[in-house]
Amino acid sequence: MTAPDHPGSSAEFATALFAALVAGTREAFTALLTDDVHWGGEHGGNQCTSRAEAGDHYDGLLAAGVTITRTEIHPDLRDGPDGPDSNTLLVRLKVDAPDPDDFPAELTVRLTLRKGLIADIRELDPPPSIELLFFDGCPHHETFLPHLRQLLGEYAVAIPITLVRIDSEDDARARRFLGSPSLRVNGHDVDLTAAGRNSDANYGLQCRLYSTPNGTTGTPPDQWILDALIENPTHEAAITAVRGGELSTLTELLDANPGLAAARLARHESRTLLHIATDWPGHYPGVAATIAALVAAGADPNAASLGDHAETPLHWAASSGDLDAINALLDAGADLNATGAVIAGGTPMADATAFGQWEAARLLLDRGASTNLFEAAALGLVSRVIRLLGNGNHTLDGITSSFWGACHGGQLDTAIILLDHGADLNWVGYDELTPLDAARRAEAPDLIDWLEHRGARTAAERPT
Known part of the structure; x- marks a missing residue:
């Protein structure tokens, strides 16, 4: 998709940004970005380097139920060599999330514009407290x-x-x-x-x-x-090496600092370096070699993140669809079926299927991952779905949720089975989508035709 030109004034850009956030779609957001946009934290992290990656990151926020609205926008008044830069804006955002502990209620970002489009998104650290x-x-x-x-x-x-x-x-x-x-x-x-x-x-x-x-x-x-x-220079150097795939630098740091590989990074939400290596959006250069070096130096591939969701590095790699990281972690002894996912406390498979990382889900399956009914339905595993239904341990609500999962995965065969077992055809489920909405998002034409023939409706078409 080619981004449209936007007027260059701050006021006109502010209007365009407000409209994109209200629309709440990937298409509206990415239309404001340059092809080579960068998006990350003030000191790195969550680094996107293209419009496609930024769109994926925004999609991930939407899938997690996060809504973002603009509250204030003004020029960045920091002086450059020629005075304040009119192409740099500070934007205050209000963030609403299902779990307030996962995201700050307010966020300030610095936007750098190029020809009226966003070339850099920098999430600024909040004032220290x-x-x-x-x-x-x-x-x-x-x-x-x-x-x-x-x-x-x-x-x-x-x-x-x-x-x-x-x-x-x-x-x-x-x-x-x-x-x-x-x-x-x-x-x-x-x-x-x-x-x-x-x-x-x-x-x-x-x-x-x-x-x-x-x-x-x-x-x-x-x-x-x-x-x-107080910032720990060794920790920061190791994080930079991990994200940049600088294996020789990382190895020197690990050799000189016993315990670094397994350390909790206090200024980075107590993450480990393995969590840094698999953090969204993932796909850091040389990630497999990085993971191998960290584990060889004492990192625990099953270390859980601290907080409400005890996710392991494998959970994060699955959420990012990072196949190289998944294989490296499993080769290093990561628990394929570790619990603690942000999705219902489940396994890495729960994250992969919920976030639509289908290649990652297939890889986990090939490596021996177990699946529950939702996951099996989303992957189109007919024999597993039949077997799981046969054990009699599923409620009608669970069958309906799994039917939605089949549509989310674009899987006609498992959708047919679950509807025959009493699933609600028009249940409004995750992301406020009905099964038909989910199938359309999955771009599954055969499934869409079948659902429409059965009388399925979109969320907008349901009676209020």
């Missing part, structure tokens, strides 16, 4: 606060401390309060293991204990705080 959560009367908090202020002063960290008093058990649950004192940097607990204890049973008005290599303490160790606040 330090929150100290406590309840009155906790002796650990009373001694920790002055110590924290002294530590920040010693390292010239000029970030104000926001004190958050927890007044009740309800407040503790609402704020996921694990005890006093709790220190969060940019919204993340400085204790990297804290995410694994996020449950109502662990929240409350209590003094907190920290398990450290040197024993149990009532306050977080200084090194945890510094790791969260």
Whole structure:
């Protein structure tokens, strides 16, 4: 598709951007991009280098139920050699996501324009923040606060401390309060293991204990705080080497820093380097050799990400459709059927099928992955679908969901079987699509014709 020319003024571009975000489609978004657009974080990550890759990334956000709206746009007033650049804009966006923990509620991006089209999208880091959560009367908090202020002063960290008093058990649950004192940097607990204890049973008005290599303490160790606040040059160099496929540089870093391969990167959401290597959109140069080097140096191919979704690097490679990474991880001992996916806590196959990464799903299948009814239906595995239906363990809702999955995968044969087992022909499922909508998105003409002959409707055609 050839992108149309857009008027060059900021006001006209702002109108075009607003219309594209309201439309909420890949086509409307990519029409604003140059062929060689770059999209990434302020310091790298999620790097796209073409309109097609940026469209895939945007599709992934839409598939995850994320909606983005523009709230404010103005020129970037940073001075360049010729003064402020009229081709660079700062855009504040509102982000709505099914799981608020997965995406920030607000995001600022820097857009660089070329001939009226977006040539670079840079997601800017939010302003740094330090929150100290406590309840009155906790002796650990009373001694920790002055110590924290002294530590920040010693390292010239000029970030104000926001004190958050927890007044009740309800407040503790609402704020996921694990005890006093709790220190969060940019919204993340400085204790990297804290995410694994996020449950109502662990929240409350209590003094907190920290398990450290040197024993149990009532306050977080200084090194945890510094790791969260101050960029680690070795970590950053390793991340750059992983993303750039710079194997010799990575090997030198691993040799010089025992433990680096398995380290949790505090300033990168406690990811491992294997997670960096498989992060969306994936397909980093030399990724198979990178993965082999990391595992040889001690990286755990089954290390789960910390947080609400315990995804392994294989989950991420499957979500990105990165076949080289999938094979390298499996060759290194990754668990083919590890749970923890962002999709219903499932396996890497759950991510691959949900995000329409069909080559990745077929590869996982060839390597021996198990499938549930939805996944088997989406892949058109007739014999598996018949066998799974025969075990009698599926509800009508599950059959309907799997019928939708068959249409999502463009699979007529499994769709016929599941409709014959009572699936709802017009269920509005994932992405607010009916089975007919999903089949049209999959561009499956035979399936579309069959659905229409059976009386299927789009979501827009359903009675309100």
